[in-house]
Amino acid sequence: MKDKIAQLKENIRGIVAANPNLPIDGIVTKIEGDTCSVKLADGFEISDIRLKATADGENNFLIIPKINSRVLMLSADGTIGNLTMIKCDVAEKIIFNENGLNVEIDSTEGKIKVENDETSFTDLFQQLVDLLKTLKVFTPVGPSGIPLPDSILKIEKFETDFKTILK
Structure with a gap:
């Protein structure tokens, strides 16, 4: 008589028609679009590993x-020609594009990009900087002048800082 755990595993396999398909471990050697090459522990190198479910050149989520x-x-079918990356230790870049929203996190540049079909964070912050540099307010003797030099320095520092993190 089988033990309960072995019987449960067999029942689950029967229900979902799954054969044991264990993850394969390797080291990334090359990136090409939405695929990569990976070297296995025995030194064998496999190319055309999909970085997402479908290698179609689209970057909906990559x-x-x-x-x-x-x-x-x-591998979805157990063959070596149908391998997809399911996890990585270090992501160099994460890209998400859907319904006009585009988000990119790039660790090589240390920057992020967030935009949609209308605008981007970079454009919004630049508009704010441009507005602050020329801001004038009404005073009892008429419109004021542009901000004082110490304020301009702070605005320019803000501009430099946001450009170091936003694409």
Whole structure:
């Protein structure tokens, strides 16, 4: 008589028609669009590993691993020609594009980009800087002049700072 855990595993396999398909471990050697090449522990190198479910050139959701980082891969049909990365230790870039929203996190540049079909964070912050540099207010003797030099320095520092993190 089988033990309960073995019987449960067998029942689950029967229900979902799953065969054991364990993740394969490897090191990324090359990135090409939405695929990569991976070297296995025995030195064998496999190319055309999908970085997302479908290697179609679209970047709806793409995680690009760093070269020489460790990844786990799984094959949908158990063959080596149908491997997809399911996890990576170090992501170099993450891209999300859907319904006009575009988000990119780029660790090589240390910057992020957030935009939609109308505008971007970078454009909004630049508009704010431009507005602050020329801001005038009404006074009892007429419109004021542009901000004082110490205020301009603070505005310029803000501009420099946001440009170091936003694309």
